[in-house]
Amino acid sequence: MKKSLAGLAALLMMGSMALAQEYTVRLPNVDPPLSKVGELTYPNHTYAMMRTFKDALESLSGGRIAVELYPSGTLGDLRENLEAVQAGVLEAATPNEATVSGFFPKIQLTTIPYVFPNAVVAWDVLDGEWGDALFDEMAATTGLRAVSIGENAGFRIWANNVRPVVEPADMEGLKIRTMEITAHQEMVSSLGALPTAIPWLEVYGALQTGVVDGAELPIIGTLQQNLQEVLKYATIDQHVYSLVFIVVNEQWFQGLPPELREAVVLAGRQAAVAGRGLSQTLVSDVIEEFRKRGVEITSSSPEQVAAFRAAAQPRVLDWMVGQFGQDQVDGFLGAVEAAQAELSAE
Incomplete structure (x- = not known):
């Protein structure tokens, strides 16, 4: 009942x-x-x-x-x-x-x-x-x-099949897959690599066949798509959130x-x-x-990140100013600076 x-x-x-x-x-x-x-x-x-x-x-x-x-x-x-x-x-x-x-x-x-x-x-x-x-x-x-x-x-990562990427010069000449977003392509170019926009579901084949040397990738999605099977090196440098x-x-x-x-x-x-x-x-x-599946991982030090920033940011900032204006870029950078100051323990 x-x-x-x-x-x-x-x-x-x-x-x-x-x-x-x-x-x-x-x-x-x-x-x-x-x-x-x-x-x-x-x-x-x-x-x-x-x-x-x-x-x-x-x-x-x-x-x-x-x-x-x-x-x-x-x-x-x-x-x-x-x-x-x-x-x-x-x-x-x-x-x-x-x-x-x-x-x-x-x-x-x-x-x-x-x-x-x-x-x-x-x-x-x-x-x-x-x-x-x-x-x-x-x-x-x-x-x-x-x-x-x-x-x-x-944060997204760099990954490739040619060499470990430890400093900006290591990106020189690499053909790198990007998403279809111009800012990402400008970033890749600023590091001396060659950006190639490839849809997400085609990345595995592009890496496997050598259409690209490497890719700019999301960490979790890379494993979901089994890209570790066709990659040798990955660098964690916090370049894009x-x-x-x-x-x-x-x-x-x-x-x-x-x-x-x-x-x-x-x-x-x-x-x-x-x-x-x-x-x-x-x-x-x-x-x-x-690591367990054989991908060599490089975690960038603060000094190495600073070197990447110095190489990549100026060209992208110039592009951003051209697209959206100096005030918009300054407003965003100011918001980041204010957040850092607010969250600082000093």
């Missing part, structure tokens, strides 16, 4: 939730839900954001908003997803900064090489006044509102009642914390797994 009553209660609760539901958010991504690192299996860092967003938003909205998750590229690639959100065909998407740059070029300010000394400074800038103003502008000009600013496996977003259609967002807009914003912030935390947890395990 107790079981019957419990089952009836559950059915009634499901029915009331269904009656309360007023909105549906479809949220896709290209990666699988799980990441395999050695003998351990983790939720993928982007999927962790998605799942947290779903659970938080459905709870905060009292069941009025339902969130459907579509991982593993079931609704297309990142660009197709973002185009669909902009057109109002989808409610939400999970692009990285490279995808966003095709719709909102100014996001490239965050990719100035070696600008963030650590992830905490990046969080402070992106979650603070500077980040708020940037993402408000993005919503106003593109119809795409970033409600969650997560971490796309944190990579982002992943939950972006919603601005018209859809503004059409929500105020209390549901607040729920979306709060769920997005909760999702960012979850994604960042899991990303930070995964990175160290992934690097250790690289």
Whole structure:
């Protein structure tokens, strides 16, 4: 009898939730839900954001908003997803900064090489006044509102099959895969290498066949795609802090009642914390797994990072000023400097 009553209660609760539901958010991504690192299996860092967003938003909205998750590229690639959100065909998407740059070029300010000394400074800038103003502008000009600013496996790495990269001169002449983002290509060129934009799912074959000597890569994604099988050397130098977003259609967002807009914003912030935390947890395990699988790892010292910064930043800064103006570049650099000062223990 107790079981019957419990089952009836559950059915009634499901029915009331269904009656309360007023909105549906479809949220896709290209990666699988799980990441395999050695003998351990983790939720993928982007999927962790998605799942947290779903659970938080459905709870905060009292069941009025339902969130459907579509991982593993079931609704297309990142660009197709973002185009669909902009057109109002989808409610939400999970692009990285490279995808966003095709719709909102100014996001490239965050990719100035070696600008963030650590992830905490990046969080402070992106979650603070500077980040708020940037993402408000993005919503106003593109119809795409970033409600969650997560971490796309944190700092990106250099990897290649020719030689260890210890100093800027070691990059000279290497043909390096990049994402389709001009700022990354300018950075590669400034180090004397040859940038080649190659889609993510084609990187394995390009490395295996020697189309490129190496690649500029995300740490976790490199292992997910088994790129360690076709790479000999990797350098961890914190050159670009990579982002992943939950972006919603601005018209859809503004059409929500105020209390549901607040729920979306709060769920997005909760999702960012979850994604960042899991990303930070995964990175160290992934690097250790690289070593176990025969990839030679170089971790740059502060002095070596300073040498890379001196070689890479000036050309990229000149390009940024040409694209967005001196005031915009100075405003971003000022925000980074202020965050460093605020977080300093001195």
